[in-house]
Amino acid sequence: MGVSKLDILYRRLLLTKLFIRGWGRPEDLKRLFEFRKIIGNRERCQNLVSSDYPVYIDKIEEQSDCKILDGHFVSPMAHYVPDIMPVESVIARFQFIVPKEWNSKYRPVCIHLAGTGDHHYWRRRTLMARPMIKEARMASLLLENPYYILL
Numbered sequence: 001m002g003v004s005k006l007d008i009l010y011r012r013l014l015l016t017k018l019f020i021r022g023w024g025r026p027e028d029l030k031r032l033f034e035f036r037k038i039i040g041n042r043e044r045c046q047n048l049v050s051s052d053y054p055v056y057i058d059k060i061e062e063q064s065d066c067k068i069l070d071g072h073f074v075s076p077m078a079h080y081v082p083d084i085m086p087v088e089s090v091i092a093r094f095q096f097i098v099p100k101e102w103n104s105k106y107r108p109v110c111i112h113l114a115g116t117g118d119h120h121y122w123r124r125r126t127l128m129a130r131p132m133i134k135e136a137r138m139a140s141l142l143l144e145n146p147y148y149i150l151l
Helices: 005-013 026-039 042-046 122-136
Strands: 056-062 066-074 091-099 109-112 139-143
Parallel strands (some): 109 139
Antiparallel strands (some): 091 139
């Protein structure tokens, strides 16, 4: 597989170590752009993943003010754009932090995506999710970055 001219130009402009081997095969990028057209349509996108899509809870930890659930699911992307992701990224892992008591009939949830270099749940759980439990009784869903495997 050759490196595209776009990859070479982009690499020269960057000083970081991210994407040093390019953005992937051109045919994969084309498949992603085609799929983007589907998810760009709100009505179509809402029906891509069913409400009973399988999600697995691997562990439940009881805390004084909350429950911490560790779980996983197969990324829907693996079904819609097969073989586009590395094998390590097909299983999406998460931590769901839920208050033991809610303030109202509503169940607010904040989704925390990991930033670059955030290799585990600790920072988001400790600095954001736990304070949100205490201050607002708001649950948090922490998604793990796909290339950091928690075994």
